Each structure stands twice: as C-alpha cells, then as structure tokens.
Amino acid sequence: MTSALVLFSGGQDSTTCLAWALHEQTENRIGFDEVAALSFDYGQRHAVELHCADEITDAWGVPHWSLGLPILHELHGGALTDGGRKIEAQATTGYQADKGLPSTFIPGRNLLFFTAAAAFGVPRDFKTLVTGICQADDAGYPDCRGTFAHAAEAAIRLALDEPNFTIEAPLLYRSKAETWKLADELGVLQDVIRRTHTCYQGNRSVLHPWGYGCGECPACGERAKGWAQAFGDRAVV
Numbered sequence: 001m002t003s004a005l006v007l008f009s010g011g012q013d014s015t016t017c018l019a020w021a022l023h024e025q026t027e028n029r030i031g032f033d034e035v036a037a038l039s040f041d042y043g044q045r046h047a048v049e050l051h052c053a054d055e056i057t058d059a060w061g062v063p064h065w066s067l068g069l070p071i072l073h074e075l076h077g078g079a080l081t082d083g084g085r086k087i088e089a090q091a092t093t094g095y096q097a098d099k100g101l102p103s104t105f106i107p108g109r110n111l112l113f114f115t116a117a118a119a120f121g122v123p124r125d126f127k128t129l130v131t132g133i134c135q136a137d138d139a140g141y142p143d144c145r146g147t148f149a150h151a152a153e154a155a156i157r158l159a160l161d162e163p164n165f166t167i168e169a170p171l172l173y174r175s176k177a178e179t180w181k182l183a184d185e186l187g188v189l190q191d192v193i194r195r196t197h198t199c200y201q202g203n204r205s206v207l208h209p210w211g212y213g214c215g216e217c218p219a220c221g222e223r224a225k226g227w228a229q230a231f232g233d234r235a236v237v
Contacts, residue, residue, distance in 0.1 A: 002164065005126035007117055008037035008064070010053030011198045012211070012223060013132030013171055016179055018062065019186040020170045021130050036063040036126065038117055042109070043073035043081050046202040056195050067116060072106055079103040080200065087200050089218045101141070102218060104200060110143035111152065118156045118165065127165050134171045134179070137222065146172050176226025180210075184230075198223050209233075 004025075006018045018037055025032040039053045050066060057064035072081055076095055079085040079102075085094075091103035099105075110133065117129050133144040142148065146169070153167040171179050183192045192211070197204065199213030199220050206212065210227035213220040 002032060002127045002166075003034040003036070003125055004032040004128040004130050004168070005117060005121040006035065006037045006130040007113055007132065008039050008053050008057070009132075010039065010049040010051070010056060010196060011132070012183075012192055012196045013134060013179060015056055015188070015192055015196045016183045016186070017130050017132045017170055018056070018060070019183065019188040019191075021168075022060070022062070023186055032128065034063075034126075036065070038120060039064065039066040040069045040113060040116070041066055042069040042071075042106075045080055045083055046197065046200055048202045048204060049197040052195055052197045056191065059191070059195070065120070067120065069112060069116060072109060072112065076107050078106045080106055087217050089221075099142075104218065105141055108143075110141075110148070114152045114156065114167070118160060122156075122160050122162050122165060127162060128168055129166070130168045130170070132171050133169050134174060134176075136173060136175050175229070176222055177229035180226050180230040 004021045006014065006021050008014045008018060021032060021035045025035050037057050039050055041050055053064065078096060079087045085103055088103040091097040091101060095107060096103050096105050114129065121129065133149060135145045137144060149167050149169050153165065157163055157165050174182065183189045194211065196211060200217040201214040203214040204212040206215065208215060208224065210223050213223065
C-alpha cells in the first residue's frame, strides 16, 4: 500500500478527488495508508479558494499543507495571475491566443505543481499523487491531458529514483456532469456545493444551485453546465 497526497485547490474537482481518495483509503481497490492534501499559493486572483481548502480539510480531518509558488506570478502567466488581463474562454492576446487557449491558462502550472508536490511528498512517503485534471473540460488545457500525466509520472520516477511513484487522475475521462454525480455517490455533494470555490473572479456573494460564484466566468459556466446535465433544475437543499 501507499500514502496519497491530493493536489488540493479547494475547488470542485480537487475536493471530489479528496473524497475519492478517502473512500479508496477505507473501502476500495487501492487502500491508501494515509491521505493528505497539498495546496499552492501562486498569487491566484481567486485566492479565496485557499480559505475553502482550509475549511474543507479541517472539517474532514485531513492533514493539509500549503506551499508558496510565487514564481508562477513572475513567469508569462495568464489571467489568473495577471489582474490586468481579461478572463476569456478564448484568449485574444498573448501566448494563450497564439495557442488557441483560454486566457486563464498558465504555462507550466501543472508541471510545476506535479514537480513540487512530488519533491514534497515522496520524502514523506507519499508515493501517490492524486490530481483533479480532466481532459474532458471544455477549456482544453494541454496540461490536463492523460498523455501529460503519464509523461510527468515517468519523469518524476526517474528524477526521484522512485519506481513506485504514481499519479492518479480519477476525473481524467469524466465529464463535469459525471464529476457532480461522483460527488453525490461519495456523499459529499453538499460540501462541494457550499464549501468549494471555482469562480475565477473569487466571487462568493451568491449561492447558485451549483455553488458560489459570479455565474458569468468560464469556470462558473462549466460548473453550472455540468450541474444542469447531472441534476437538471434540482435546487440546493
């Protein structure tokens, strides 16, 4: 068996992954010895997600660390670290526009997350990294593909001389609707609705059926669309 370190933003996907890892710890095929969570503070404009991460891990009794990665704010960045850039589902300027990506894509973010998490976790005997990447997302980020996760896993095994290191991505091939249904099956639907944060604008002033958010940014749109596909017009309980 192995211990699992969940890359934990405090958002919908990572919270569902944390619930999945805890379920695996007690009942399913992997049987983790321990489950813990790791968050990153990288100057994100929706830093409220870090407060959500603290609240969720406290409520669930999960060990939780947070590391600073300010270098992401200093690199090319994107709209999530550059408050002067507009949040767009299709970027109209810069590197992201050249690649046909959303303005919220941050070059190298997940690569750095995986590297830092492995460097932090493996010496502490966390040899499984759990990530909420999902290649079915409409955003189509290149660092959310299965091929990227497999390549990163192989590289980290070599870099750390740890042949048993693995990356688990339970949402990789799930739609957002299927992710909502998984949260429901795991018994954490209300926590995902009320405690997680996905909105790029950092807005927690309005509670929608699918959770808090501005209701207008691409992240809110994905979340609302998935909710509608999973549960229709089901209201918050």
